[in-house]
Amino acid sequence: CGVLALTACGGDDGDAAPTTVESSDAVTGDLPRFESTAEIRDKLAGTDWECQVWNDSEDNEDTGEVDGTASSCLTAIGGGENRDQPSIHAIYLNDHPAETASVIFQDESPAVIVGNNWLFDCGPDTAISIDQCKDIAKILGGTVVLPAPV
Numbered sequence: 001c002g003v004l005a006l007t008a009c010g011g012d013d014g015d016a017a018p019t020t021v022e023s024s025d026a027v028t029g030d031l032p033r034f035e036s037t038a039e040i041r042d043k044l045a046g047t048d049w050e051c052q053v054w055n056d057s058e059d060n061e062d063t064g065e066v067d068g069t070a071s072s073c074l075t076a077i078g079g080g081e082n083r084d085q086p087s088i089h090a091i092y093l094n095d096h097p098a099e100t101a102s103v104i105f106q107d108e109s110p111a112v113i114v115g116n117n118w119l120f121d122c123g124p125d126t127a128i129s130i131d132q133c134k135d136i137a138k139i140l141g142g143t144v145v146l147p148a149p150v
Helices: 024-028 037-044 097-106 130-140
Strands: 006-009 019-021 051-058 066-075 087-093 112-114 118-121 143-146
Touching (some): 037 087, 037 118, 037 130, 097 112, 097 118, 112 130, 118 130
Antiparallel strands (some): 006 019, 006 143, 051 066, 066 087, 112 143
């Protein structure tokens, strides 16, 4: 796999100009680390983005054991015209969130939030706006990353 250039939006005021980065280290350096996707769920609890329905992927079909590295979160609200419609978002835990983002962007997700070892997909469609994605990023302490312009 080649290196994918990602465009990150962030800053203290949330309105900083986009910056292009070329590695996961450049994106995730000092961002928070979570030990499980459930910690991300718990961080969202009590906010507008609380997970109303939570599903962990099962890693082992024989035992049903959950490894805590991929989950889905159904939020009560979406964005734009879909504000009253729930929206579902994937959450991944791994040491290379920029590589995970490159795969997600192939499915045309509008943005992701990355941390030190995790990723929250603001897609898979435009159910939530980039500004709403930034709100979630502030709660989680992550950085919003947009696909590289084509």
